[in-house]
Amino acid sequence: MRATVGASRSGAAPAARAGARAATGPCVLGLLAAIVTGPRGDGDHPWRGVERSVLGPRIAVFAVLVALLVGARTPAGRVSLAGLAAAARRRLTPLAPLAPLALVPAGARADARAPGRAWTARRAGPGAALVLAALAPLAVSRAGQQSMVNDIGLYALLALGLNVVVGCAGLLDLGYVAFFAIGAYTTAYVTSPTAMPWHAPFTVNPFLAVPFAVAAAALAGVVLGGPTLRLGGDYLAIVTLGFGEIVQLLANNAGGITGGARGVFGVPPLSVSLPGLHYAWGLAPLPYYYLLLGLVTVVMVVFGRLEAAPLGRAWAAVREDEFAAGLTGVRTVRAKLAAFAIGASVSGFAGVLYASKQFFNPDSFSLQASILVLTLVVFGGRGNRWGVLLGVVVLQGLAYALRGIVPPPDRYIYFGAVIVAMMALRPAGLVPAPVGRALPRSGPPVVPAQPGPAVPDPAVTT
């Protein structure tokens, strides 16, 4: 066995071998792409799909792609690519001041530099995002709007809640959807006399169910978190996973309490009934969308304040080094418990909205759903709520875009490939959390760094 020093080999290696090495990756990628997009096989002819994908005339397309990729990796190709990139950068220079708007966490920097301009600078990015989000559903079909409600809006709420647990406090929670289920079932208990095998002695409007659902979810979070938060890493993950499984199994099997696998029907829709104002959310997706948009906005603002508050800074300290945080006087268990409870509350809140769409069943609360939410958070950039939002829009949007092109189960092939590629290219997520932003700086304002290539957050690697 000899020590590997990656760089020492490449220089002396013969050109042919280097060429072969450079070509292997693209060739494998090309073959995979051909198979993924090619015809399908079945259980009786397991290799037919692969055979037709690789031996058919369509392989030519992928051969050209491979050739291009290999070309780009040769020294000459690298030079010309670098030239192209430089040209693109030159062309984009006038737009450079807009870059922080796209990545939004510009607020704190703008403050430090020019207090007079701070307000507009801080509001412009989020404002533009909000306007865009408000106009977006008008440009898509009804099915698209439905998807924006179910797949983007609800998941945005869930992902923002999980971001507090995973991103801010650095705790891995694999049973997050359990709180969503608790919120939904609590809503069913207190809003409808018929939806469940039994119901609370009173029934209320779904909006008034929010405090019950949030309290139930937060309580569950504290009850689960209290004893388990002293576990770390993998162990915490497996305990939360077990909790999530238990909740789903109870939902599925305890028919006498939860209605069982057939699901829950008849939770009344959300409605507002005030003197002079009466409105009920029906089946149309748009009103739900704007309701969700408003709620996501509120959650974004509240969490933004929270991150800068003492609690948010305690989370950052716990995430970066729990031991050191404890030594410097942070009440680590209390901070972690708060993260758990707040994350659970948001999830329970989303559960109310989900339940009030009239029907749900335990399938919605599977481990896969928890994993999907976690994936959205990490893909977008955990610890950065704007990144998380963007991650939800991009990944769920991708799933929706693939809906018409490939058979639904095949979408997950592309979904998986995107996730792997993303993690390989940007392990800290689409929009990585800026390092140390939550900590206030004393002394003269520091000149902010230019927006540059993403640096993986070293603090999170602990």
Next chain:
Amino acid sequence: MLGSFGGLFAARALAPGGADGPTPAGLTAIALVVAGLAAGAAAGGASAFAVERAAYRPLRRRGAPPLAYLISAIGASLFAYNLAGKEFGRQSVPVPELFTDGPVLSVGSVALSTQSALIIGVAAVMLLGVDWLVSSTRFGQAVRAVAQDAQTASLMGVDVEKIITGTFVLGGLLAGAGGFLYAMTFNASYTMGFVPGIKAFTAAVLGGIGNVRGAVLGGLLLGLLESYGGYLLDASYRDVIAFGVLVVILLARPAGILGARAVRAA
């Protein structure tokens, strides 16, 4: 790693060349079973190698945070098992009967079927093999060194990349052979790997991560809990009991039953 193994099961599910017609007997049956195990293990090992190259190595090169590995593994698993679903069909496929199943040994009213005996035998062989490999070979020594401190290990002349690839392939071999046995009992389908993957992870954590004997103990305990739990209450509650006990055990022994006391979380 739970995710990566999930995908592997499906990939190797159809590897054994199915024999149609009458149920084979005698030496043919043994040869077929061995061939199936070998093919399953080979496919599992190959997919583990591919997953390591595609989903783990690039992250290691960039020093990615641990969560990124988990997500990458989940992505690779989604990719692999859905691709298997596309190529091999989404219906479950029975493994052809390779031998006539019947009781080989009975103690009182309890009979041990050939199938169960086979599974127990293969598990015992794999267990002893891995235990020997990890505790008494040069490779095992290197694996343990890398697990403890990869940087120091590399300074001592251990080729860390090679060792990591090796452990992945080893895991894939075992998972592939296990998957073949699983498919003999429960048929093969493209989603078959997910639940066993989670259970395997649970068993490993229960016993104590990084401890081969602990993993075996965890697996046995989980299996017994599920069976007796399902028997004493209702079959649909067996997972509730299994996970409930898991939570309780981890609260009492946060590092698993045989796990070493955790040093400070690194």
